[in-house]
Amino acid sequence: MSRQPLRLAILEATRLLEEAGVHSPRVDAELLAAHVVGVERTRLGLVPLVDPEVIERYRGLVARRAERIPLQHITGVASMGEIDLQVGPGVFVPRPETELLLAWALAKLEGTAGQRPVVLDLCTGSGALALAIAHARPDAVVHAVELDPKALAWARRNADTRARDGDTPIALHQGDVTDRALLAELEGRVDLVVSNPPYIPEAAQLDVEVADHDPALALFGGPDGLSVITPMVSNIARWLRIDGALAIEHDDSNGSALAAMLDQRRVFGEVAEHADLAGKPRFVVARRVATEAEAARRR
Known part of the structure; x- marks a missing residue:
């Protein structure tokens, strides 16, 4: 034929x-x-x-x-930055919108040349942000946290693949990012926290590809989309060193609420909202600042 x-x-x-x-x-x-x-x-x-x-x-x-099976489930591949990741049933498929958060994070890390910056990726899923940062900054010490065992298995698979390809290995941790006891050894040591957490309000209407194929644990953040983010912010405050930075992706309905939450805490300054390419609110950034007591101890 x-x-x-x-x-x-x-x-x-x-x-x-x-x-x-x-x-x-x-x-x-x-x-x-x-x-x-x-x-x-x-x-x-x-x-x-x-x-x-x-x-x-x-x-x-x-x-x-x-x-309406996700394209990435069919090909088995999703991209983040300069790397490809293996994805499939049981793990959230990274979205192009998160590339903007990654670009901001890498630009922020440019100020740490000559150091070994410590980076923490919360709710890592497939390992997308953590592994993309480790690829771009092989001098970084990158930690990543995931609660879901199925998603963590995908992250380990991707981390093993990237390490075989010559990237700096990352440290993967299974845990709940809202747990006050999580990663106590990193308190005050982290230069940069990034997170694409569960943030969709429970009543949201979703496309078939998302509703039927992305794990609910990676999607929903309670009635307002902030049930994971709110307690996670308290942990971020203790992990970040003074002058460290954070970037949190969020639902387009609660960017102002997240920015206000950070503004209200004395340990955060330079809070700024960032939009995606469609002009929708997509992630919020901030800097860890010293409280009066911390500033006094530094003098």
Whole structure:
């Protein structure tokens, strides 16, 4: 049987995904095609014809995506910064919006050249932020915390893969980020805390890909989306050294509430809200400042 045009298969896939309600049908059709033929999406034009069995495999993957199975579960890969991560059932799929928090964190770490900055990633999930930071800053000492054993298994798998590829290993911890006894050995030693915690209000309406496939433990933060973040902030205050920084991703409905929460605490200053590329509130940052008692001890 003769080879077939890949372009026509992509057009058919785009139509099927659009009918299924997929938000980015053309992009997903092209990403699945690139996955099947083993090239970058931007190089699909260099593969005009493929064997019939390739088309059949491609159609099978498109059918799964039309069932609203997440694209990343089908390909087994999600990206963060300059690295790829293995993902699948049982772990939250990293979102492109978190790239903005990562970029802020790496820019903040530029001021620690010549040191070995200590970084703490809370609710690490697949290990996305922790491993992306460790890749970009091999001099950093990176710790990551995850409560869910299934998600932690994915993080360990990704950490092992990155270490085999030559990245600096990270320290993974199973624990509850709201536990006051967690990581007592890091108190006052952390230069940077990053977190993409569970923050979706319980009543929120979610896409099928999220509601049916992302673990609920990674999604929901109580009625207002702040049930994990509020007690976590108290722990962040004790982990951060003076002049250390934090960045917390949040639901677009509670950015101002989180900023106000940090503003009300005397140990945080320079609180600032950051929007995502769609202009929605996405993460809040702050600096750990010295209380009067701490400042007196430093004098």
